[in-house]
Amino acid sequence: MLRRSFVAGLGALWLPSLARAEAPLADNPFGLGVASGHPRSDSVVLWTRLLAAEPTQPLTGTYAVDWVIAEDERLTRVVGHGQAAAEARWGHSVHVEVDGLKPGRPYWYRFAVNGKGSAIGRTLTAPGPDERVPLLKFAFASCQQYEQGYYAALRHMAGEELNAVLFLGDYIYEISWGRNHVRRHGTGRPTLLFEFRNRYALYKSDPDLQAAHAAHPWIVTWDDHEVANDYADDLSPNDLDPGQFLKIRAAAYQAYWEHMPLPASMQPKGPSLRLYDRYRFGDLAELFVIDDRQYRSHNACHAELTRDRMLVDCAERLDPSRTMLGAEQETWFADALKRASGRWNLLAQQTLMAEAGRLNKDGKRAFWGDGWDGYPAARQKLLDVVAASPVKDTVVMSGDVHSFWATDLKQDFAMPKSRTVATEFVGGSVTSQGFSNKRLQPLLHDNPHLRYGLGDAYGYGHLALEAKAATVSFRTVDDVRNPKSGIATPARFVVEAGSPGVNRA
Numbered sequence: 001m002l003r004r005s006f007v008a009g010l011g012a013l014w015l016p017s018l019a020r021a022e023a024p025l026a027d028n029p030f031g032l033g034v035a036s037g038h039p040r041s042d043s044v045v046l047w048t049r050l051l052a053a054e055p056t057q058p059l060t061g062t063y064a065v066d067w068v069i070a071e072d073e074r075l076t077r078v079v080g081h082g083q084a085a086a087e088a089r090w091g092h093s094v095h096v097e098v099d100g101l102k103p104g105r106p107y108w109y110r111f112a113v114n115g116k117g118s119a120i121g122r123t124l125t126a127p128g129p130d131e132r133v134p135l136l137k138f139a140f141a142s143c144q145q146y147e148q149g150y151y152a153a154l155r156h157m158a159g160e161e162l163n164a165v166l167f168l169g170d171y172i173y174e175i176s177w178g179r180n181h182v183r184r185h186g187t188g189r190p191t192l193l194f195e196f197r198n199r200y201a202l203y204k205s206d207p208d209l210q211a212a213h214a215a216h217p218w219i220v221t222w223d224d225h226e227v228a229n230d231y232a233d234d235l236s237p238n239d240l241d242p243g244q245f246l247k248i249r250a251a252a253y254q255a256y257w258e259h260m261p262l263p264a265s266m267q268p269k270g271p272s273l274r275l276y277d278r279y280r281f282g283d284l285a286e287l288f289v290i291d292d293r294q295y296r297s298h299n300a301c302h303a304e305l306t307r308d309r310m311l312v313d314c315a316e317r318l319d320p321s322r323t324m325l326g327a328e329q330e331t332w333f334a335d336a337l338k339r340a341s342g343r344w345n346l347l348a349q350q351t352l353m354a355e356a357g358r359l360n361k362d363g364k365r366a367f368w369g370d371g372w373d374g375y376p377a378a379r380q381k382l383l384d385v386v387a388a389s390p391v392k393d394t395v396v397m398s399g400d401v402h403s404f405w406a407t408d409l410k411q412d413f414a415m416p417k418s419r420t421v422a423t424e425f426v427g428g429s430v431t432s433q434g435f436s437n438k439r440l441q442p443l444l445h446d447n448p449h450l451r452y453g454l455g456d457a458y459g460y461g462h463l464a465l466e467a468k469a470a471t472v473s474f475r476t477v478d479d480v481r482n483p484k485s486g487i488a489t490p491a492r493f494v495v496e497a498g499s500p501g502v503n504r505a
Contacts, residue, residue, distance in 0.1 A: 025059070026051040029113055032201060033210030036123035037261030039164055039217040039279070041103035041131075044123050047261035048111045050092040051201070058194065062087050065094050069101075069109040073120060079107070086113075091197050093258040103128035104282070121214040124163060126281050133282030134466065137161060139216075139475075140348065140427045141460035142168040142223065142399025144203070147181040149431030149480035151208035153459045156475065156487045158211040160462065163281065165216045166289075168399035169223025169350045170432065171256075172199050178433045182481050191248045196255035204259065208483070213261075220260050221275055221289050223350040223400050227252040230304065230370045232296050234271075237304045246271040276329055278336050285465055286342040286391075290333065290349045295326025296375065303369030310358075310366045317367065317374060324378040333382070337389040343467050343497070345391045351400035353379065353424050354407035354450060356443050365446075371400070383409060387421045393497050394422035395470050397461065401426060402434025404454040404461075404474045406493050406502045416448045420501045425472045425493070427461030428454070431480055451502040452491060459487065470495040471505060 029050045038045040046067060052059045063086040071077040080100070086092040094111065101107065104127035111118040127133045139157050157165065174189050190196045203209065227249050228236035239245035250271040257268050266273060273294070279287040298304065300322065301314040311317050325333065337345065353372050357365035367373035386394050386409075396409065405426035412418040440453040459476040473492045477485040492505040 024053040025063075025114060025116075026053050029116055030111060030118035032204040032259075033213055034109070034111060034118050034121040035213035035218060035261045036109065036121060037218045037220065038263055039124060039126045039219070041126045041128045041280070042101050043097060043099040044101065044107070044125060044217055045261045045263050046094075046096040046098060046109050046111075046121070046123070048094050048118055049259065050086050050094075050113060055198070055201075058088075059092050060088055063092060063113055066112045067094075067096050067109065069098055069107050071105075071107060073108045073122065075108060075110060075120065091255070091258040095262065095264060097263050101125050103131060104133075119210075119214055123217045126163070126279065127284075128282060129280050131282040133284040136163050136281050136284055136463075136465040138164055138166055138346075138397075138463045138465075139460050140166040140168060140397040140399070140425075140463065141430055142350075142427065143170040143402055143429035143432035144209070145170075145173045145178065145429075145432040146203050146206070147176060147183055147185060148178045148433050149182060149458060150483035150485070151206050151430060152477045152480070152483055152485040153430050153475070153487070154212040155208040156477070157460060158208070158215040162216045165212060165218045166287075166348045166397060167218055167220045168348055168397065168427070169221055170225040170400065171220070171222065172203050173225045173432075174199070174228060174252075175225070180481070191251065193251040193254060196252050197258065200255055200259040218261060219279065219287070219289060219348065220262070221291055221348060221350065222256060222293060224293060226256050227293075230299075230309065231293065232298050232304065232370075233294065235298055235304060240304075276332065280342065284342060284467065285344045285346050286340050287346040287348060288333065288336060290325060290347070291329065292324045292350050295329055296324045297322040299369045300374055301369070303374065309369040309374075311369045311374060312360060312364050312366045314369075317369070318376060320377040322375050322377060324372065324375045325382070330381065334385045337385050337391075340389050340391045342391060343393070344465060344470065345386070345389060345394040346463075346465075347386075347394060347396045347422075349396065349398055352398055352405060352407075352426055353396055354405070354409055354447070355413035356447055356450060358443060359446055383411065383421050387411065387419070393470075393495070393500065395463065395465075395472075395495060396422050396424040397463065398424055398426045399429075402429040402432045403440060404428040404452070404457060404476075404491070405450060406452040406472070406491075408449040408451060408501045410449050413447075413449060423470075423495045423500050423502055425461050425463075428457055428459050428474065428476065430460065431458055452493070452504075454490065457490070468497045
């Protein structure tokens, strides 16, 4: 891990040095693309990973990878360059932390090894902490099951003008499921490090995913499928031995870090990786990214043993000691919102936060045990923190549920006239199959704070943030099975500053 080196008087030509190692590289050693992330006002993280000539014969040894960053896309106005070590123990991934950059401006970067160059990527630093910012734009997305569709949504995302992409989980899927597959994983469920590495390599081979990474800095969090479906802390429905599951989680967390533009400070330590973080974008917004998987209590009433995980008359669900974030992250979040000072608070998190109880055939309300409805006391604690923040306007961006939603987050979901604390938007899924509109309608009827729902659609959300309003557009592809699909905007919403809640634009 090398930080930037300043270059004085460097001319228009950048000559990469030659490096030697023990195993042969692929003809295109940068076949997984390039990426940037973790944007601050003076720094970004640049990422790539080297590929072997033969996938069945992994690289060995250490490679010296050259990198350069410049103020123009031809890489003539160079502001920094250096070398980073691509080591076998980290899957020959490279994470370069470049600092000393100017706030709120684009930069272009490239890697090279053994005389072969990568594609040129573009990144963007955050505005200065106290800078007056009139407008911010973010895309937020999740759930990109490789087999169930093509990444046309990401191709369109690459063409957007954005400050950052917020990816909210299920970057890969460890299992094959669904119908009418357009392509295949080709292997079974990964549980070992090399298997997770291969799954990421498969997903990252997609050109549209590479294009979206190369066009914008990404800020990421995970959900369950990066490890195992519906896991909670040290258990999953298919891995009920904590000792065995934590070995799987350690492999999955390492592979995640190896394939994301994350700094060295987030390197995993066995089955632990602190991913939650805080970002500032000038005076306009602070962004809080949370992790509701790693530290959560086990599913209530042994829901991990129940196929549909629906809870009815489950007293444990209401236990105030149950947590989604864990005590340390809860304390961090409460302190961060208490000291928030932007015009808006933005919260990036994994799954639908609004209550979505369903009336079963006995007339009782049933709740999905794996989501926030399985942890209502923890949700209440979080919303109380949001309500107490000196910043009174909060937008929550969510994923996981494979459908688009716009919701009013209430102080008390049982009382429709209760105060609206924040406004939530779920940006659908990139490809992962979900509910039909017909199945969504009863949820809207039974939960008046769910203001809008859209199923049978795939894409992402787009947030345009100004001092007086937040505008959210739902962007949906015409055909998820067509890699060249067009895109549309079936719904747009406005949240007015000082008046939380969903309004159709």
